[in-house]
Amino acid sequence: MKKISKISLSLLLAAVLVIIAACGNKNTTNNANSGAAESAAPSQDAASAAPSGDSDLASLKGKKVALVMQFNTGTFSAQYVEGVKEQVEKFGGKVQVFASDNDLVKMASNLDAAINQGYDGILLDHGQASALEAGAKKAVAKGIKVISFDSDLNVDGVTMLQQDDQKMADLTLEQLAKDTGGKGNIVKVWVAGFAPMERRQISYKAFQAKYPDIKEVAAFGNANNPQVDTQAQMKAILTKYPKPGQITAVWAAWDEFAKGAARAIQEAGRTDIKVYGIDMSDEDLQMIQDPNSPWIASAATDPKDIGRVQVRTLYKMLKGEQVDKTITLESVYVSRDQLPTDKKINTTELAQYVDGWGSSTQNYEDWMKELEAQN
CATH class of the missing domain: 3.40.50.2300 (Response regulator)
Structure with missing residues (x-):
């Protein structure tokens, strides 16, 4: 009986030691894994504080923009188109011009073509509501951002840009x-x-x-x-x-x-x-x-500025920012007596002689400078 008791005690002691050792190893392993997980992933507070601007800007790259014009007659229209293309390209996008030769039926058809071809944004230049309203509503329903310039289009979801x-x-x-x-x-x-x-x-x-x-x-x-x-x-x-x-x-x-x-x-x-x-x-x-x-x-108003402001407004909408229903562009008065008599100048140089010309910062946000720098 005594011998059996000693053996039993020894076995019991050995079992206790094994259990203690196993528990110690388990705790060490769990602590190590927990520390590794905490190192690999930020806390919830840190994650919520992380900036999302870079991802927002990345989503704006490579956007396809359609410019649907009622007419593209004269140098004013040419410089307006130049302003549109310049700003879209600075933002890393691509623009396609649809000229309608002052034909409203053709303009409506061009608008439908832009919708069907899956452009991210549509810029309208002039036109009338009778020709454009149906297409504009269709574009908005498809989630396409639409901004009209100098038209009478009044459709929910469409922003109107106009000169004063x-x-x-x-x-x-x-x-x-x-x-x-x-x-x-x-x-x-x-x-x-x-x-x-x-x-x-x-x-x-x-x-x-x-x-x-x-x-x-x-x-x-x-x-x-x-x-x-x-x-x-x-x-x-x-x-x-x-x-x-x-x-x-x-x-x-x-x-x-x-x-x-x-x-x-x-x-x-x-x-x-x-x-x-x-x-x-x-x-x-x-x-x-x-x-x-x-x-x-x-x-x-500087025609290039008109194009630039229209594109900036479009990108604000593409980024999910709120914009005014109607945006009025600033204008200036230019007379011969303001201009130099000893040399010919172009509209790029006009700002040296006429205050307010070619320097519009309407709807030009800080993040747009970053987007331009990335491109």
């Missing part, structure tokens, strides 16, 4: 009134059916009421081949009113109209008529600088 058309008209018309002493005969070159033109017409009607001694002796305008058509029609009006003083000035609601009118007046040798326009391009600026040209002033 009434201000631009006011600037030129008030200067015309000042230069003529509030009296005289004028010609208006304008065309209906375009949202910016309709807004400019509001200011023109107010101008007529304010200055009853300034008489409109002729009014015309054609958006198809506008420069050549205006030149021909202005030539006919000058034949009808051949004497100095019969026409005091021309107010042109578009730079393409101003170019045509100015060329007709200059060819006729009429130095008694001044031209006031709206919009500005390199070609326009050269004409305004020419001391022999009747075109002496224009109110405008």
Whole structure:
């Protein structure tokens, strides 16, 4: 009995030691694994504090942008397209231009093509709601971001970009009134059916009421081949009113109209008529600088800036940021007496002489600088 008890005690002791050793090893292993896990993964607080900006910006790279234009006539449109392409490429995207040759049916078809081809964003240039509303709604329903410029499109989910058309008209018309002493005969070159033109017409009607001694002796305008058509029609009006003083000035609601009118007046040798326009391009600026040209002033927004702001607004939407339903672009007044007489300049250099030109930072966010740097 005694011998058996000693053996039993020895076995019991051995078993206890084995259990203690096993528990010690288990705790050591668990502690080691726990430490490794804590080292490999950040805490929940650290993870939530980690910046997500890089991943947000990465998602914006390689975006496909469609620019659907009602017309792409003249140097203003060319510089606007240049601004769009420049900003999209800086953001690492690609842009495709769909020109519609001033055909609204074709523009609607181009919009449908852009939707069906799976573009990430669509920029609309001019156009009318009657032609674009259905397509715009379809694009929004598919999650495509849409921004229109100078159109009357009012669709939920579509942001509208526009120039301050009434201000631009006011600037030129008030200067015309000042230069003529509030009296005289004028010609208006304008065309209906375009949202910016309709807004400019509001200011023109107010101008007529304010200055009853300034008489409109002729009014015309054609958006198809506008420069050549205006030149021909202005030539006919000058034949009808051949004497100095019969026409005091021309107010042109578009730079393409101003170019045509100015060329007709200059060819006729009429130095008694001044031209006031709206919009500005390199070609326009050269004409305004020419001391022999009747075109002496224009109110405008830098066309490249228009394109840049439209693209920036699109990328804000692509990033999920809120933007205003309507965005109004800033404009300036440019007259010959502001410009150098010893050299010709282009619109890139215009900022040296006209405050506010070509320096718009509208909708230019800090993260966009980073996105540009990455590309």
